[in-house]
Amino acid sequence: MTAPAPGDAPEDVPGEAPGPTPPAVRLGTLGFERGAHMLVQRALRDLRPGQELAVAGDDPMLPVHLRAWCRERGHRVRIPGPGEHWPDGIRARVVRGRADLDRWAGAVRAGGPGPDGLVARPPAAWGLAARGALVEDGGPAGPFDLADRDHVWADVAPALYARAAAEQWDPARAVDWDAGFTLPGEVERAVVQVMTYLVENEQAALVVPARLLARIHPHFREVQQLLAVQAADEARHMEVFTRRALLRGGELGTSSAGGRESLHALLTEPDFSLASFLLSVLGEGSFLNLLGFLERHAPDPLTRRITALARRDEARHVAFGVAHLHHRGTLDPALRGGLRAAVERRHDALVDTAGLNQDVFDSLVVLAAGEWTPEAVGRGFDAVLRLQAEMDEGRQRRLVHLGFPADEAAELSALHTRNFM
Numbered sequence: 001m002t003a004p005a006p007g008d009a010p011e012d013v014p015g016e017a018p019g020p021t022p023p024a025v026r027l028g029t030l031g032f033e034r035g036a037h038m039l040v041q042r043a044l045r046d047l048r049p050g051q052e053l054a055v056a057g058d059d060p061m062l063p064v065h066l067r068a069w070c071r072e073r074g075h076r077v078r079i080p081g082p083g084e085h086w087p088d089g090i091r092a093r094v095v096r097g098r099a100d101l102d103r104w105a106g107a108v109r110a111g112g113p114g115p116d117g118l119v120a121r122p123p124a125a126w127g128l129a130a131r132g133a134l135v136e137d138g139g140p141a142g143p144f145d146l147a148d149r150d151h152v153w154a155d156v157a158p159a160l161y162a163r164a165a166a167e168q169w170d171p172a173r174a175v176d177w178d179a180g181f182t183l184p185g186e187v188e189r190a191v192v193q194v195m196t197y198l199v200e201n202e203q204a205a206l207v208v209p210a211r212l213l214a215r216i217h218p219h220f221r222e223v224q225q226l227l228a229v230q231a232a233d234e235a236r237h238m239e240v241f242t243r244r245a246l247l248r249g250g251e252l253g254t255s256s257a258g259g260r261e262s263l264h265a266l267l268t269e270p271d272f273s274l275a276s277f278l279l280s281v282l283g284e285g286s287f288l289n290l291l292g293f294l295e296r297h298a299p300d301p302l303t304r305r306i307t308a309l310a311r312r313d314e315a316r317h318v319a320f321g322v323a324h325l326h327h328r329g330t331l332d333p334a335l336r337g338g339l340r341a342a343v344e345r346r347h348d349a350l351v352d353t354a355g356l357n358q359d360v361f362d363s364l365v366v367l368a369a370g371e372w373t374p375e376a377v378g379r380g381f382d383a384v385l386r387l388q389a390e391m392d393e394g395r396q397r398r399l400v401h402l403g404f405p406a407d408e409a410a411e412l413s414a415l416h417t418r419n420f421m
Contacts, residue, residue, distance in 0.1 A: 003317065003366045021054065021055055021087075021088075022051065022052040022054050022093060023046075023053055023054065024054035024056060024090065025040055025053060025054070025055055025314060026057065027056065027058075027059065027062070028058060028343060029057070029059060030059065031062065032059075032065035032305070033065070033264075036062075036067050040053070040055060040069070040120070044094065047096040049097060049101065050095065051095065051096050052094065052096070053080070053087075053094045054092075055091060055092045055094060056090050058088040058089075062092070063077075063079060063091060071249065073097065073099060074095070074097035074099025074100065076095040076097065077092050077093070078094075078095065079093075102114065102365050103158035104134070104136060105137075106136075107134050107135055107136050107137060108134075109132065109133070110130070110131050110133050110134075110219065110258075111125045111131050111132060111219065112131070112132050113130075113131055113132030114132075115155070115158050117132055118148070118149055118220070119149070119219065120148070121148050121149065122219035124141035124142050124217075125140075125219060126141060126218075126375070127137055127142035127144075127218070128142060131221060133213035142218070143240070143289070144215060145215050146215045146217060147217040147219075149220065149222075150327070150331050150332070152223050153223060153324065154223075154320060154324040154326075157222040157320065157323075158222045160179075160323075161226045164226060164229040164233075164316055167312065168232070169236070169309055174305075175309075176301070176302070179301045179302055186366065186372070187299050188248055189253075190363035190364075191299065191300070191303055191367070192250060192253050192363065193254065193359050194294065195244050196245055196254070197357060197360045198240045198241045198310075199252075200235070200255055200259065201421045202237045202238045203234075203238060204263040204264075204266050204279075204421065205279060205283070205284065205386070205421070206235055208267065208275055208279045209227040209230045211230060211267075212227060212275060212276075213231065215272075219252060226320055227252050230316075233310075233313040237313070238358070239310075241306065241310075242307060242383065244302055247302070253359060253363075256357035257353075257354075258356075259356070259360075262353065262355075262417045262419035265346045265349055265417075266278055271342075273324065273335065273339075276324055276325065277321065277339050277342060278342060279421075280321025281322055282395055282397075282398075282413075282416050283397075283417075283420070284314050284318050284421070285318050285321075285391075285394055285395060285398055286391040286395060286416070286420045286421065287314055287420065288315060288318060289387060289390045290387065290391070291310055291311035291314065291370075291389045293365070294307040295307045297370075297383070318398075322398055322402070325339070325402050329402055332401070333364055336402070336404060340404075340412060343412050343415050343416065346415075347416075347417070355417070355418030356418050356419050357419075364384045364387070365383075366380065368384060369383075392413050392414070392416075395412075396410055399412055399413060
């Protein structure tokens with residue numbers, strides 16, 4: 001007996017002689033309304049099309065339900081004729097069809113489950129399929145335009161994600177918000193102004209990875225996971241910086257148009273590598289120096305604690321950006337030309353803006369000075385200048401690591417926005 005062609009409705013074939021006893025599945029009192037089909041399906045899995053499976057069971061509705069189930073799945077059913085009884089309680093024989101096999105005939109594995117199973121460019125039709133899964137042919141094409149491994153990947157991504165997941169912290173538990181301290185009014189206002197500035201920068205740092213995350217093919221899930229945690233990091237930073245700013249019941253500080261213009265320029269870069277370069281390598285890289293400065297000069301334990309925690313998170317963001325660009329730049333040396341052009345475009349777009357909010361600069365001086373004497377203010381001013389020099393040196397080191405000659409790295413670092421991020 002041959003199986004029906006896919007799509008044909010198989011017919012029951014009553015009254016045929018049972019022939020040699022085939023493999024049997026015994027259902028007992030279990031009916032199809034409570035999962036009997038799972039046992040039948042499991043038993044059929046080991047048979048070839050055309051082979052038979054004997055089905056025994058005590059449910060009165062077994063023949064009716066079995067016939068309906070088999071018709072739906074392309075199998076045929078042989079049943080005893082009128083007045084005929086088959087031995088051993090066999091109430092039907094299922095002739096295995098091939099519809100389920102044909103369904104998966106064009107299926108392919110979506111690479112392998114581990115990072116070593118990545119494919120260079122996963123098909124759009126894989127969409128949301130888990131990497132390593134057997135993907136049925138057909139299905140919708142995913143909306144993921146970042147689908148080239150070398151345009152999003154870095155070998156360090158899995159390890160960085162594991163580290164990021166292990167280092168997550170709860171603002172309510174990791175920070176002692178009840179720590180007692182009192183600051184002079186002008187120092188508290190300086191803290192509030194710096195916190196206000198940090199919040200708006202962290203908002204930009206959240207939006208950029210969130211926008212990129214939605215475009216990455218899920219085949220590169222470690223990068224998606226890493227960017228998702230990065231966005232969560234920034235959300236947490238926004239929370240703690242806002243909470244510190246409002247701790248004494250005052251209002252937030254000022255937000256300059258030039259500062260927002262600088263951050264807006266980060267949001268308009270559509271290329272994954274260039275956006276990572278501007279945000280993580282240059283911007284967040286400079287922020288590592290700023291957060292270290294604030295930790296050293298924090299006038300209270302809360303400010304010291306939250307800037308230290310944020311700095312640890314930001315270091316991971318920078319590490320992935322540098323690793324990704326090093327990976328891509330090794331494969332495509334022409335990338336450096338694109339990175340340079342991105343810096344120059346942003347510089348040209350911001351050349352007429354005021355740069356760093358003066359209120360922020362002055363607040364940093366106040367925090368570094370610690371007191372209102374000419375000597376202290378001079379020391380604080382010099383400390384902020386050293387901070388800017390340290391930012392420049394850090395940018396140059398990362399640029400040299402990415403393959404830029406030292407003189408070109410110095411030139412590009414000098415073009416970076418005066419707003420730090």
